[in-house]
Amino acid sequence: MRVYTFEQIYQLVWKDYSIGDIKNIIWCLVKRLRKKLNTIEDGAGNCIVSVRDIGYKFELNNENEKQ
Numbered sequence: 001m002r003v004y005t006f007e008q009i010y011q012l013v014w015k016d017y018s019i020g021d022i023k024n025i026i027w028c029l030v031k032r033l034r035k036k037l038n039t040i041e042d043g044a045g046n047c048i049v050s051v052r053d054i055g056y057k058f059e060l061n062n063e064n065e066k067q
Helices: 007-015 022-040
Strands: 002-003 046-052 056-058
Touching: 002 046, 007 022, 007 056, 022 046, 022 056
Parallel strands: none
Antiparallel strands: 002 056, 046 056
């Protein structure tokens, strides 16, 4: 499973290098994305998993349905 750092996510989304408090920027982005995914399918936002102080990863398996 690949973990994307906060810097990598920022560069992929905004096609620019990060400046400032990017952890908060990415946290807000992920929060909105999880909310939108959950409106499509209940629990779908659980596939985005936080990796403390590093970034996020995607987990598409049955474990996320149990949470």
